[in-house]
Amino acid sequence: MDVQKYLARIGCSGPCLPTLETLRYVHLNHVLTVPFENLTIHIGERVKLELPLLYEKIVVRRRGGFCYENNGLFSWLLSQMGFDVTILSAQVRNRFTRAYGPPFDHFIMMVKLDGHRWLCDVGFGSGFQLPLSLETDSPQVQSHGAYRLRTQGNFIFMEMKSEPEVSGTGEECWTELYKFTLEARERDDFRAMCDYHQSSASSIFFCKSLCSLLLPTGRITIMGRRLIITSLSSDGQQATKTTTDLSDEEITEILREKFGIVLHSPLTPKDVEIVPPPVTY
Template identity: 90%
Template sequence: MLGKGTAVRDSPGKGFSRSQQSHRPADRRSHLRRYSWYPAVQRSHPTPRSPHPTQPSQDIHHNLHRPRDQVRNQFTGAYGPPFDHFIMMVKLDGHRWLCDVGFGSGFQLPLSLETDGPQVQSHGVYRLRSQGNLIFMEMKSVTEESGVGEECWTGLYKFTLEPRERDDFRAMCGYHQSSASSIFFCKSLCSLLLPTGRITIMGRRLIITSLSSVDGQQATKTTTDLSDEEITELLREKFGIVLHSPLTPKDVEIIPPPVTY
């Protein structure tokens, strides 16, 4: 799996080529791809282990499945089409784990598929809620109503545990590079996980999320509008990405999908 770092793509004709990434800090990996900016590759999940591990040499490939899931759009509130995101279900030492290494504010360590209770991590509190054959991956958040903080659970995506092949996701790869309902087509996006939270450039906005020291709860989230020049400078200073050609960030409104999934 990939280590801590960022993944960036440039929109067609609007950014930079592979050769233009000249700086790569030793403590992270940066991956440059074509077509559009892509979300951050989170730090690698450690191998999930049960309380009583058995033989460490067992072949994990025989216990790995690729479920299909549907992501909830943070702007529209609607779930995307099936095969919207690539996750893995790993069975190790008789225990099942959900693994996901590239989903923005999602969990950073494997989640147990054998409980529907809250699972606390340093960057958030998560749960897997079953409803029929669907499982909803949700994150705990706090809303302010009448000046009183109220806890709630926000759905990030839903999935089934039916195994799928890699080629089943091929059509959705094209969707995310061409659909006006996809955040990856509509917004330039670069994000980096930090011990204290996360720093993200989305479109022409800088989003900094800081964590409290209590049960992974988010403490503050600030958003700042950016100029094109400021984006270029932040990419260099915060992400270690140096551009040698002008950058035109993409920041257009996301259109809700015409179909409810």
């Protein structure tokens, strides 16, 4: 595996020393160039987490992946660049069932730099663009929205600011995206949940074929047979969505032209209802 080829894959150049500026640079470039996608599952194959296989898929074949893949390989890159990286486990709040997933539902990481802790995540479909400071619970405003890390009990909740409800009080509304602790984890800890997400009717990744990429002006997503384009206003606070139904041929064309993805096996688009999990967390 070659660090320089990985950096070239995400459009980074020049000396990349382990500084905050570099961390922000590679994090942003990663989410702008490497799609969040689960298409491997929907071409009848299995996701494998060995680092050389992830490198081959994401860097050499220019694919993307879901959290265990994108964050799994990105954590390796940061370590190779000299950053102090700790792997963390998170539990995602499913926007369809409104239930939290089990431990190891989501792979994220903490970077310690000059006495400061940063949350990094390049493997979440609607996540932040730049690392979030773990040293504050104040809102952290970025180009695509505002985020905050709120501690409650044993968990830290990663939240995104959302539009106030029409019938509400006009106060700020925050949507919980996932929760996590700062307990250090190992890569192998996530294998069972990676298998779960490839076969469970309670997993969004099994029930819906997804491919999504952050854009400077919003986001482009294919879910099942639908193309969803999110466009942000100039201040980044208002978003408009357009949805278009796609044929199989159009999906193949958009994957190639907009995501740089050419699949070697036929894709079976999928978008079925998620079964609420029998256990809540």
